[in-house]
Amino acid sequence: MNEGPIILEGVTLMLLGMGFVFCFLALLVGATRLLSTIAMKLEPAAPASTSITSTVPVASDDSMVAAITAALHHHKKKSVNNCKTTGNF
16 A cells, blocks of 8 residues: 555645644734733823822731631631531541
């Protein structure tokens, strides 16, 4: 059997397919960059804000530690009760 032309045809088809995919992706990247440039030119410049203030009050470290400790205690208590009722340890 002479498989040379079949292999050559397969390689040609592979290169042709890869070429089309490469061209499509290059076109896609170019279009994305072009649209990004156009959007940046059309978008009005946003005014610079002087300062961003937080509306959430900052909790003290002691109250944060207390809240985390209570949450961990509740989770451990809940996990132990689940293990006792299901028998999964």
